[in-house]
Structures are given as structure tokens and as C-alpha cells.
Amino acid sequence: MPDTVRVRFAPSPTGSFHVGGARTALFNWAFARRHHGTFVLRIEDTDRARSTDAAITQIAEALRWLGLDWDEGPPAPGYRQTERLEIYRAHAERLLAEGRAYRCRCTPATLEALRKEAQARGQTFRYPGTCREADVPASEPHALRLKVPTNGQTVVEDAILGTITFDNDTLDDWILVRTDGTPTYNFCVVVDDVTMKITHAIRGNEHLNNTPKQLACYAALGYAAPVFAHLPLILAPDRSKMSKRHGATTVEEFRDQGIPREAIVNYLVRLGWSHGDQEILSPEEIAAHFDLAHVGKAGAVFDREKLLWLSLEWIKRMPPERLAAELEPFLARAGLPVPADRAHLARIADSLKERSHTFVEMAEQAAFYFRPPPAYDPQATAKFWTAEAPHRYAVLIKRIQAQEAFDAASLEGLYRGLAAE
RNA sequence: GGCCCCAUCGUCUAGAGGCCCAGGACACGGCCCUCUCAAGGCUGAAACACGGGUUCGAAUCCCGUUGGGGCCA
Secondary structure, three states, rough: OOOOOOEOOOOOOOOOOEEHHHHHHHHHHHHHHOOOOOOEEOOOOOOOOOOOOHHHHHHHHHHHHHHOOEEEEOOOOOOEHHHHHHHHHHHHHHHHOOOOOEOOOHHHHHHHHHHHHHHHHOOOOOOOOOOOOOOOOEEEOEEOOOOOOOOOOOEEOOOOOOOEEEEEEHHOEEEEEOOOOOHHHHHHHHHHHHOOOOOOEEHHHHHHHHHHHHHHHHHHHOOOEEEEEOOOOEEOOOOEOOOOOOOOOHHHHHOOOOOOHHHHHHHHHHHOEOOOOOOOOOOOHHHHHHHHHHEEOOOEOOOOOHHHHHHHHHHHHHHHHOOOOHHHHHHHOOOOOOOOHHHHHHHHHHHHHHOOOOOHHHHHHHHHHOOOOOOOOOHHHHHHHHOOOOOHHHHHHHHHHHHOOOOOOHHHHHHEEEEEE
16 A cells, blocks of 8 residues: 555536435545545546536535545645646647547537447447557547457556456546546546545545546556556435435435434445444544445445434533534524523523434424423413423423413523433 | 345444454433423333355355346337
8 A cells, every 4th residue: 555545536526416426425534544644636627517606615515514624625736637638638638648548529410420330239339449450630520539458457556345356348548638628537536546546536426437448548658557446336225326306315305304413424334334333423433444345346325313312312421512503503493592591501402402302403402492382381281392392391281280370470480490411 | 127236223323253142323212300392311112134155153155036226219
């Protein structure tokens, strides 16, 4: 293992920031921290049509909120692919000059015809290398293709999955630069990882099939490839890859639901990684213990119930002041008054922490501290405020009955007294 | 369809040949605590996909089958 670990998280800013991305970021962050290495944030925004600045902001905010601080990356310049076009161009030209890549003038129509032909024969389409020796002049419209070995095998040594072998005859001369001059995803990734001196590419399993292609590019460029580690996917309850259509899955949504960051980080890290039987892990413990050796190979189903349990566990562990600070915005959102007296709010929050899976729940339960029953009616009270009511309501009612005091002033006194306990 | 990956309780997982007639956690059931609901404690049910090997011995290694998934199309 290189002395200086450098890893990166490279999201495409094309939509909301999902748990899958968050977990990839988390594993990279944890690996970097564990090895006292560098965690780089890189924005893969070459898909200009779908990339937005709003999405970049959203990703950055979510990462910060989760506590996944990056050592290099935006807002510093040079970490967005659209700022790096010159670098890709230079590498492409070098590959061309060194005969590792060639110009291809095959039109989309030609390729489409070949594809259909292959399909008709029940074969997978692979570019046949028509232009490989054609020496297409630069004056003609052309794409740039990489010369990929046509025989032999490409072996990927994956830190999680082990040795994976691909037959080279299943690969083809893939496009590095499109006819319109834009570099392709696989090319950018390789050039970026090389120029950013990435030592470990820790990424989602969906990229595994890109790896042999990329390896060919590293070889052509004359660089050593990083260590690859492909993370198992996060699955929806139906065992398909988790996506938007499976409901609340963005980091922002979880935050809005009042789940503490520690719970999300804890839950996500346990989805695929384990540290013996330990279920509760703080960010510090994760940073101290994380290792690729204990990352599982199989996909993991996302289980909201367990997330909520961890949320409760982390809420229970929070000091009252922190609880008060976290609860405050949720009180406001619930239309409840936020007590000016912070100590008072802290006592209220502390009294509710064992029965709140989220801060949204806590705010709901805090309501009775602020909303006295409009009028005391023994019958209605007996009917509505026993079985279903929160604990403190029952106590409150008892005291009201005992004191026969239910004018506004004494009610307020009772609330205060209870909140202070 | 082609290529690749995966396979322990419903779910997340421990397990790197004997410590495992498989341990922990969530969820679920029961009991206890208790003025309610929680929290907490105890407890119950619940899994090594299947078939062949290898080995004195396999959840652990190999092969196959089945199932699931991903990518490409």
C-alpha cells in the first residue's frame, strides 16, 4: 500500500444526492481518514446538459452536514471536469501521437447498421476496428478511439471482490473523444485519477464492467492503475438497485425527517461493512477502524426500521444542549413556539429523547408542553388523554385533578414544573 | 441476449477448515419493570440456496445447478 493514500468521491451533479452516493463518499472518507490520507472531491460535470450548480451545492452541503469533509476539491478550481478539458485534450493528443489511439470516421449510421447486424446474428456488437489502420486524416470529422488488445485477458485485482478476469475479445476499441470533441466518461475518469494521483478507486459495483476498459487506457498512457475496490450496491426491498422511485432516499430528506447525521453515517457504514458485532459506531470510531477487508461482497437491502432505531440510539446519547439545538428548527416547522430559555428547551428535549426516533417526532411530542388543553374537562380528559396520551399528559392530568387547579396561570406553572424535572 | 458479480435468520451481519447442532443487531412474540407510552432487562421463534467433490473434519476450499443483481445492448 502506498504511503500516501489518496482517494476521491466523484459524483455527477445531475440530480439529488442519494444514499448510494453518500455511502460511496463515506467509505472513501473513512478509508482516507483511517490511513491519514487525502480525500478528494471531484465533480464529474461533463454532461453539461444535465449538470447543475444547484446539484453541486446540494452535494457539498450534504457532505458537510454528514461530516464527510474533503481535503481537496471545490470551491478550489480544477476539480470540476469542465475545467479540465485542456488536460483531456493533451492526453488524447499524446495517445494519438504515440499510436495508442486513432481517428475513426465511422458515422453513427454505419455503426448502427453494424450493431443491428450483430444483433440479428445473436452476437454482442463490438466495434470491428474499421479505421484502426485507415490513417484517417485530421481534416475529416472523426472520433478518437483507443487501441485495445484484441486477445488475451485483462485481470482486475479488486480489493473487495478478489481476482476478476475479462476476456479481451469481449472488449472493443472504445471512444476516448467524440466527434464533437468532448471526452467520454471513461477517458475522463482515467485521466483525472492519474493526474490527481489517486491510489485507490473505491466506487460502486456498477462500474466494475468499466474497469477492463479503463485498465487498457492506463496501460496506453503508461501509468500504473490505482487499486480498485468495488462496493456492493444498496438495494431496495425488492432487491433491485435503490433509486428515486423507492421513496425517501436522499440525504436531504433524511435530514428533514429529523434523523441525526451520526445515525445516517452509522447506518450507511454498516450496510456492507462490519466491525465484529459492534452496531453503534461513531464517526470517530469509523475513521479509526474502517478497512476494505471487512467490506462484504453482496448487495444490501436498505432497511428504514434499522435506520430509525439507530436514530433513536443517537438521540438518546446526545447531551441536552445538542438536543435543544437540533430540535429548535423542527419546533418552528411544527408551528410551535421556540422557548427563549435555552436551558428550558434542553430540559424539554431531554425529557423526550427516549421516545423520539427523529426530531420530527420529538417536536410532535413536545407540543403538549406548549399547548395546554383549552379547558379542563374531567370527562373528556379521562376519555382522550389516558391510553394514547404521552406520559407527561397523564401525570399532568393527575396533578391537575389533585390540585383542582386549571386556570391558565397555574397550568403554566405545572408545565414549567414538569419540564424542569 | 452477451459479459461480470453475488448467495448465512424477513432485513443488516459475525464467521477467513475443527471454538458453530452457527453468534450479534433491527423487526416480531412472551415475561419483568411501570400510573400510560416509551426506554431498559430477560426470553422465544427465525438462516449456512441445492447437488457433487476435496478433507479425519466444511457455513468456510473446488466444480456444477438454481436463484438474485449489475453493466452493455
